[in-house]
Amino acid sequence: MSSPISNNNPLPRVQxxxxxxxGNAAQNVGQEEAVSKPASDVVLDSxxxxxxxxxxxDQAAVDSIKAAIESGNYPLDDQxxxxxxxxxxxxx
Numbered sequence: 001m002s003s004p005i006s007n008n009n010p011l012p013r014v015q016x017x018x019x020x021x022x023g024n025a026a027q028n029v030g031q032e033e034a035v036s037k038p039a040s041d042v043v044l045d046s047x048x049x050x051x052x053x054x055x056x057x058d059q060a061a062v063d064s065i066k067a068a069i070e071s072g073n074y075p076l077d078d079q080x081x082x083x084x085x086x087x088x089x090x091x092x
Contacts (some may be wrong), residue, residue, distance in 0.1 A: 044052075068074040 065074065
């Protein structure tokens with residue numbers, strides 16, 4: 001396992017513009033195919049596509065909240081913010 005802090009990386013780093021050292025040809029071909037696939041090949045599950053079509057929100061409410069945050073008039077409860085971090089900390 002590599003550690004970016006101690007720089008204990010067993011694999012050599014490849015600089016931009018360099019080509020990686022020749023290794024397993026089958027592995028290199030698979031990596032090239034993964035990189036060269038266009039993003040349009042992504043197929044969404046029908047449930048996800050339906051949820052995206054039906055996602056409904058109030059743009060006016062979003063805009064008013066953004067304006068309140070930018071003007072400094074959006075109330076923030078420090079206690080609630082701190083309490084929301086407790087479950088996150090327990091996950092770590």
